[in-house]
Amino acid sequence: MEDSRQVDILQGTLNMMILRVLQQGEANGYEIAKAIGQRSEDLLQVEHGSLYPALRRLEAKGLVKQQWRVSATGRRARYYALTSAGKKQAVLEHSRWRTLVEAITRVMKPV
Amino acid sequence: MADDLPEELAFHLDELKQERLALGDTEAQADRFARITLGNRTSVHEAVHEIGPFYFLEIAARYVQIALRTLFRHRGAYLAAIGILALGIGMSVAMFSLVDAVLIRPLPFPGQELIRVIWKADPLAGPHVEELAYPELRDLQENITELEYAAVMPTSLYGYGQVLQMDGAKPVEIEAAPVSHDFFRVLGVSPAQGRNFASSDERVNAPPVVIVSDRVWRQQLGGNAKVVGRLIRLSGKGYTVIGVMAPGVEFPRGAGLWLPLGVESRIVERRGATFLQAIVRLKAAQSKAPQSGDRIARRVNELFKRLAADYPAFYSKSQHGVVTPLVEYWTGSARIHLWIMLGASLLLLIASTITCGILLLSRTLSRRHEINTRVALGASRGQILWQLAAEGTVIATIAAAGGLWIAEAAIRSLIRWAPPDIPRLPDATLNLHTFWFAAAAAAIAAVGCSVVPGWFAIRMHPESALREGGSRSSRSRRGAKTRNVFILAQAAVTVMLLAIAALLVLSYRSMMAANTGFANREALTMNLQLRSPEAIPVGGTDVEASRSFYTNLLGRLRQAPGVTSAAGVLIRPLEGTIGWDVPYEFEFETARSSNRALPKANYEVVTPHYFKTVGTPLLEGRDFDDHDLETGNAVAIIDQTLADHSPLGYRVHLGLGGWKKVIGVCSDARYRSITAKGIDIFVPYLQAAQPTNYLVIRGTRGAGELTALVRRSVAEIDSRQAIAGVATIGELIDGNAARHRFNMILLLWFGICAAILAASGVYSVVAETMVERRTEIAIKIALGCKRPGLIREIVSGTLGLVLTGEVLGLGGAAGAGSFFSDLLYGVSPHDPVILAFMGVCLFAVSFMAAFCPAWIAAGRYSSASLRVS
Numbered sequence: 001m002e003d004s005r006q007v008d009i010l011q012g013t014l015n016m017m018i019l020r021v022l023q024q025g026e027a028n029g030y031e032i033a034k035a036i037g038q039r040s041e042d043l044l045q046v047e048h049g050s051l052y053p054a055l056r057r058l059e060a061k062g063l064v065k066q067q068w069r070v071s072a073t074g075r076r077a078r079y080y081a082l083t084s085a086g087k088k089q090a091v092l093e094h095s096r097w098r099t100l101v102e103a104i105t106r107v108m109k110p111v
Numbered sequence: 112m113a114d115d116l117p118e119e120l121a122f123h124l125d126e127l128k129q130e131r132l133a134l135g136d137t138e139a140q141a142d143r144f145a146r147i148t149l150g151n152r153t154s155v156h157e158a159v160h161e162i163g164p165f166y167f168l169e170i171a172a173r174y175v176q177i178a179l180r181t182l183f184r185h186r187g188a189y190l191a192a193i194g195i196l197a198l199g200i201g202m203s204v205a206m207f208s209l210v211d212a213v214l215i216r217p218l219p220f221p222g223q224e225l226i227r228v229i230w231k232a233d234p235l236a237g238p239h240v241e242e243l244a245y246p247e248l249r250d251l252q253e254n255i256t257e258l259e260y261a262a263v264m265p266t267s268l269y270g271y272g273q274v275l276q277m278d279g280a281k282p283v284e285i286e287a288a289p290v291s292h293d294f295f296r297v298l299g300v301s302p303a304q305g306r307n308f309a310s311s312d313e314r315v316n317a318p319p320v321v322i323v324s325d326r327v328w329r330q331q332l333g334g335n336a337k338v339v340g341r342l343i344r345l346s347g348k349g350y351t352v353i354g355v356m357a358p359g360v361e362f363p364r365g366a367g368l369w370l371p372l373g374v375e376s377r378i379v380e381r382r383g384a385t386f387l388q389a390i391v392r393l394k395a396a397q398s399k400a401p402q403s404g405d406r407i408a409r410r411v412n413e414l415f416k417r418l419a420a421d422y423p424a425f426y427s428k429s430q431h432g433v434v435t436p437l438v439e440y441w442t443g444s445a446r447i448h449l450w451i452m453l454g455a456s457l458l459l460l461i462a463s464t465i466t467c468g469i470l471l472l473s474r475t476l477s478r479r480h481e482i483n484t485r486v487a488l489g490a491s492r493g494q495i496l497w498q499l500a501a502e503g504t505v506i507a508t509i510a511a512a513g514g515l516w517i518a519e520a521a522i523r524s525l526i527r528w529a530p531p532d533i534p535r536l537p538d539a540t541l542n543l544h545t546f547w548f549a550a551a552a553a554a555i556a557a558v559g560c561s562v563v564p565g566w567f568a569i570r571m572h573p574e575s576a577l578r579e580g581g582s583r584s585s586r587s588r589r590g591a592k593t594r595n596v597f598i599l600a601q602a603a604v605t606v607m608l609l610a611i612a613a614l615l616v617l618s619y620r621s622m623m624a625a626n627t628g629f630a631n632r633e634a635l636t637m638n639l640q641l642r643s644p645e646a647i648p649v650g651g652t653d654v655e656a657s658r659s660f661y662t663n664l665l666g667r668l669r670q671a672p673g674v675t676s677a678a679g680v681l682i683r684p685l686e687g688t689i690g691w692d693v694p695y696e697f698e699f700e701t702a703r704s705s706n707r708a709l710p711k712a713n714y715e716v717v718t719p720h721y722f723k724t725v726g727t728p729l730l731e732g733r734d735f736d737d738h739d740l741e742t743g744n745a746v747a748i749i750d751q752t753l754a755d756h757s758p759l760g761y762r763v764h765l766g767l768g769g770w771k772k773v774i775g776v777c778s779d780a781r782y783r784s785i786t787a788k789g790i791d792i793f794v795p796y797l798q799a800a801q802p803t804n805y806l807v808i809r810g811t812r813g814a815g816e817l818t819a820l821v822r823r824s825v826a827e828i829d830s831r832q833a834i835a836g837v838a839t840i841g842e843l844i845d846g847n848a849a850r851h852r853f854n855m856i857l858l859l860w861f862g863i864c865a866a867i868l869a870a871s872g873v874y875s876v877v878a879e880t881m882v883e884r885r886t887e888i889a890i891k892i893a894l895g896c897k898r899p900g901l902i903r904e905i906v907s908g909t910l911g912l913v914l915t916g917e918v919l920g921l922g923g924a925a926g927a928g929s930f931f932s933d934l935l936y937g938v939s940p941h942d943p944v945i946l947a948f949m950g951v952c953l954f955a956v957s958f959m960a961a962f963c964p965a966w967i968a969a970g971r972y973s974s975a976s977l978r979v980s
Binding site for chain 2 (some may be wrong): 028029030033047048049050053054056057060066071073075076077078
């Protein structure tokens, strides 16, 4: 079994980022991975495979719903969208994150 | 949802590939990039799988599967462990189901915790129950405001039996309870058909009514739906059935009929007519008030003190009230006995868990190599512990199933052996309660015998353990420490059980050896109480009819061939704890008896030849004879204890019947219980107001022939009379010791089981040690170490532990002695000889268990085994 603490921390931010991406509208797994990469200007390298357990977990919590649809490239793909609970959660996590970042930035600023 | 995953991942992979192909990569390059970016697909699958709701069950199933495989591979060792655990669980479940049936399951009375039974005790007069009289019911009702309802009932149903005569059926005798009209309101029950008693039923000369029990209604009245309002004949008198009680209500125990009590002025008005006890229901608010029990007892006591002051002619000042919760009254001394037996069976369960733990520990230790390899390969300690717990759970589950099966059989035989005086015991079955108890016992056993030893095994440093486990060159110190604690604890528990069992065996022996005062064990006794009023001649009394009946019958019997002697008696010896208690005083004592706290004696009315028939020797003076007539000098015979301070020729005054001259002294006899010596006073039947109700007969013919002879002779005199309860004096004595014998057999069985378990524990520990130390032993032998010295070295450690455990256990047994002194007779619970002897016994067994494997091993490990290893 891998070290679980590290995974949890990663999962926390990964979930938040997935929710943020989905705030823009529905997307499939590939598009989400791409969006995270692009928005971070490729600073964040997410292993694409790790998205799927996170998506399943969000689905189990009722924050995300899914639907099979034909993609822009003409293939069948599983599309994810926020549920109403997921929308609320996305806003909440965003504001929490901002507070945390601000606080940490203040601590870390040069004396 | 995991089913979508392959397609979803394939799509993702494809998109990534397309992306690179568009940038001009070759097919192979694009494929490689896509695979790297997506990551390990198998671990994605696993991670998604773990989110599933049934993942936990799946893991548990996998653990169980591995456990089953391990168990099957080493089935020999595990089978022994399972068997031992099943025995422990089975016995404790069986005992628990008895406790459940008798003590835990609620009585059929709603709000039973509000019900109290009240009587009096008088320490100056002796250990008897002091009974209440009917007028005291009103005293209780008027003075104690906390009572919702109060009623009175006789302290014993003895003598209230009624003969029910249905048309075309044989007359049957049914236990009947005369009760005051609020009796069922106190119990909180009402008739299933018809109506409850009303105050109008309990007036002097009220029309006679009866409420019948559900059982009587079904068995004797044919379950007739229109029984209410019908007239039935009880002992020759017509009663209207006004109700059929709800099923299960048979209180006082055995009652099949209830009659209104206060229908005669001699009962209702006289304060001297004491034969009752009160049963009351507290107001519901009382149960919530703190120490309500104490307060009620105090109020009752104050009332009785006040009554003693108001009526000095009836009550002595030393009397005080006894208030008992219904449940305790109902179960009596069976309560403490059953709890003790349950405790003993739990000790056995602990002992079997320990033995099982020892067996599994040695398995765990021998699996150190496997476990540590798994730890080295990356298994977490938690996983290893879970695995061991799964094994323990599987073992305990199988053991619990086996235990329930053992319990089922044990309950059946326990019910068969059990003395009949424990209420509700035959109702004991396996039910949901016992199932939970078994589950709890199994869970504790599982943890105790697998996780605890596993914990110690794991805490060893994996690396060093790996080395150690590989070569088994030295002993694991921690494993050995655990084992030592186990051996110690087991010796303590076992010796405690054995000590209690030995004390019970010895007290049973001294009980059987006790001189009951009845030498003729083969003498036949039977109940022959005259019942139907038609037997009483016009103008005569009950007693006169009985006297002439007995005179007539005994005359016939004595002349019959094969009859040595025959006599009548008021209440035969050892007929439960019932009997007549009468206050007595000798004429030289009268001066000092200003208050009424006179000592009481067991009062017996006997015919001539009684002492000869039952085998109680007359030590001085003469037996009663046919000249001790009603009109003659009033005489009495006293027992030896009484004669020691009041010799022959003095006159004794009895609470029943005035002054009597002492004409004889018989040796002491035990009338109420074979373990308790009372004081007995006998009066001749022609001078007593009480009829003789039992016949005793002795002859050269067998019991069957004598019974037939009595039956024939009785029928010749009055065909409506019947004999009942035929038993020899020996059977009465055995019956009296039945409870004790039951306790003794149970504890002996527990003790022997525990001793076997202890021996197998010691055996497996020593055998295991020998295997572990075989290299060392072989070296020692090679260096010229002699066998006896070697064995001494090996077993001394284990036996030292056994000895230490024994000392602790015997200390515990001596300390707990006062708890079970109630079970003992003629032995002290602290008897050092018995305790030491049991210690020596267990030590001897343990010694043999340790010596055998050591002896065998010391012979086997030659230098050859050194070369092999």
